[in-house]
Amino acid sequence: MIAPADRLSIRLTVNGRIIEREISARRSLADFLREDLGLTGTHVGCEHGVCGACTVLVDGESARSCLLFAVQLDGATVTTIEGLTPPEGLSPLQQAFCAAHAMQCGFCTPGMIVATTELLRTNPAPSPGEIREALGGNLCMCTGYVNIVRAVAQAAAALRGGAEETS
Amino acid sequence: MELLAAADHDGKILAGGQSLVPMLNLRLVRPAVLIDLNGVPGLDHITPSPAGGLSIGALVRHAALAASAPVIERAPLLAEAARHVGHPAIRHRGTLGGSLAHADPAAELPAALVALDAELVLHGPRGSRTIRASDFFRGLMTTALAPDEILIEIHVPPHGPGWGFAEVVRRAGDFALAGVVALVGRRAGSSGRSESARLVGFGVGDRPARFVAAEEILTSAGGDPSAAVARVASAAAEASDPPEDVHASADYRRHLAAVLTEEAVSQALTRLDGARPA
Numbered sequence: 001m002i003a004p005a006d007r008l009s010i011r012l013t014v015n016g017r018i019i020e021r022e023i024s025a026r027r028s029l030a031d032f033l034r035e036d037l038g039l040t041g042t043h044v045g046c047e048h049g050v051c052g053a054c055t056v057l058v059d060g061e062s063a064r065s066c067l068l069f070a071v072q073l074d075g076a077t078v079t080t081i082e083g084l085t086p087p088e089g090l091s092p093l094q095q096a097f098c099a100a101h102a103m104q105c106g107f108c109t110p111g112m113i114v115a116t117t118e119l120l121r122t123n124p125a126p127s128p129g130e131i132r133e134a135l136g137g138n139l140c141m142c143t144g145y146v147n148i149v150r151a152v153a154q155a156a157a158a159l160r161g162g163a164e165e166t167s
Numbered sequence: 168m169e170l171l172a173a174a175d176h177d178g179k180i181l182a183g184g185q186s187l188v189p190m191l192n193l194r195l196v197r198p199a200v201l202i203d204l205n206g207v208p209g210l211d212h213i214t215p216s217p218a219g220g221l222s223i224g225a226l227v228r229h230a231a232l233a234a235s236a237p238v239i240e241r242a243p244l245l246a247e248a249a250r251h252v253g254h255p256a257i258r259h260r261g262t263l264g265g266s267l268a269h270a271d272p273a274a275e276l277p278a279a280l281v282a283l284d285a286e287l288v289l290h291g292p293r294g295s296r297t298i299r300a301s302d303f304f305r306g307l308m309t310t311a312l313a314p315d316e317i318l319i320e321i322h323v324p325p326h327g328p329g330w331g332f333a334e335v336v337r338r339a340g341d342f343a344l345a346g347v348v349a350l351v352g353r354r355a356g357s358s359g360r361s362e363s364a365r366l367v368g369f370g371v372g373d374r375p376a377r378f379v380a381a382e383e384i385l386t387s388a389g390g391d392p393s394a395a396v397a398r399v400a401s402a403a404a405e406a407s408d409p410p411e412d413v414h415a416s417a418d419y420r421r422h423l424a425a426v427l428t429e430e431a432v433s434q435a436l437t438r439l440d441g442a443r444p445a
Contacts, residue, residue: 004170004200025201028192048189055256061230062256067188072205115256136339137254 010074014039015083025071030054032070033080041081041110045139052138055111056080062118081110084117093117093155102151104142111138116152124160128153168317172292174200176314181205182226182265185257210264210319213237219325225264225318229253229276232263242323244330244348248279251332254340264318267300270308270374272410273342275334277304278369281377282348285323291316304374327352328442331434333427334369337414344415345370345423347378347403349431351385351392351439362386366399366432371407371424378403381428393436396429403428 004025011020014037023032030047033039033056045051047066054065057079084091090098093113103109112135119126119134126134131152132145140148171178179198181187182205190196204210210226215237223232232238233249252258252266252275266276267287280287280300287303289296292315303311312318327350334346345368352363364385366378381402388395409420 004174048192049185049257050189052254052256058259061259063260064185064256066192067184067260069184069188069203072184072203118255133339134255136341137256 008071008074010071012073012075013077015079023070025069027070028066029056029068029070029073029078030065033065033078036070039080039082041085043107043110045107050139051108051111052115052135053108053111055114055138057083057114057118060118062115079114081113084113091117092158093120093152096151096155096158097148100147100151100154102144102147104140104144108138108140108142112140112148116155119152120156120159125156126152168290168292168315170200170202171317172315174198174202178202180268180317182268183228183261184265185253185261186265186269186271204317215241216322221323221325223263223321223323225262225267225320227263229258229261229263229266230255233258241325242283244283244326244332244350245276245279245323247330247332248275248348251275251334251343251346252340257340263321267303267321268310268312268318270304270310271342272307272373272375273344273346273370275332275343275346275348275369278346278348278367278375279332280321280323281375282350282365282367283323283326284365285321287318288320288322289313289316290319295319297322301375301377307373309374326350327439329353329435329439331431331438333430333434335423335427343370345407345409345420345427347424347427347431349428349435351432351435353439364432366403366428368403368407368424368428371409371420373408373410376407378406378428380406385432393433396432396436399432400425400429 008025009022030044033042043053045053049064049067055062056065059077115138128149131149177199179201181201181203210224212224213235214222216222229249229252233246238246266274285300286297329351331349334343336343347368350365364382366381368376381399385399404421404425407421407424409417411417
């Protein structure tokens with residue numbers, strides 16, 4: 001009979017790096033990223049899956065890191081906001097967030113960037129309605145949504161290589 | 168199964184974790200043992216059955232359900248319901264079996280499966296048993312699952328073209344304030360149209376609520392059932408016993424039950440007309 005385990009070993013890829021650790025079974029992915037790996041770009045807001053600040057990509061798909069146990073990620077590939085940031089400068093989405101003043105306190109921004117990175121991968125030309133729907137799970141408590149939607153539309157246009165006005 | 172039995176009523180099954188983990192984080196549930204189903208192979212299949220329906224593993228994620236070609240073809244109502252669950256990040260992890268076993272009365276998928284008259288396969292130390300969706304939901308977050316049983320598979324019969332889905336949410340992806348799913352069918356060989364009907368509300372009671380009186384009004388309406396839609400809608404509102412909370416009053420939810428029944432039934436009748444052989 002298998003006994004319940006308190007500690008387990010995991011091996012996963014985080015932002016392209018292979019990580020092997022022995023961790024507590026109850027450790028959330030969010031805490032593992034922030035406290036064990038020092039990747040503090042992933043923010044922890046509500047800790048129950050409502051605010052979206054802790055959104056990361058798991059095997060390329062967005063997921064709430066506060067709702068996953070790190071031990072469940074054995075063998076998985078995780079990408080955080082740090083992994084979406086180029087070694088030099090900023091990604092087109094990050095640039096657009098700066099240019100469109102799409103952040104106030106900045107707490108929700110990593111989750112917003114992760115969620116919209118996924119959106120633009122699957123839908124390179126989203127309508128404002130589609131952008132709002134994709135961001136339905138990400139709260140901005142400063143309520144700066146108008147500029148966030150504008151930034152995503154601008155980034156989409158930049159990524160398409162067009163000079164379209166999207167304001 | 169062995170782990171669950173050994174946990175002696177103090178174990179919880181973890182599937183997608185999109186409802187259970189928030190409850191753990193808030194310390195609303197504190198099981199001694201958590202058993203992760205995700206490592207169990209063979210629970211994430213969507214298999215078309217020879218009878219025209221589908222067998223769906225309990226670990227199928229909402230995103231996979233919504234995007235599955237066989238589901239869209241054979242049970243489009245189920246795909247539509249899956250598209251309305253949560254936000255993208257939640258649909259990537261949350262599972263069909265988890266949503267059913269959690270049994271939130273405001274959830275879309277339980278209502279869709281009651282409307283579809285789906286069968287659920289429960290597995291436990293005494294073997295497997297099959298139960299109809301309408302018998303599975305027993306009350307607020309309460310199901311027919313015994314503490315040592317696991318929901319493993321869902322059998323969905325195919326449905327005809329007459330389906331509708333309507334809900335009201337404050338924000339895309341939230342739990343619905345109220346919602347209604349409708350399945351309207353023709354009796355075989357009949358030239359009329361609404362000869363069978365299943366109307367199920369969610370967010371309007373302690374479990375998915377079949378509006379039986381409303382169904383009867385619709386099926387007895389004869390030649391032009393669209394004329395009866397207003398009466399069907401008020402019967403649905405009467406059958407609703409919605410909760411009252413910070414998001415909406417019970418009266419408002421009852422009003423929504425009527426409006427959404429009208430919307431869902433109209434969708435179903437329109438689709439039925441569109442599919443009608445000339």
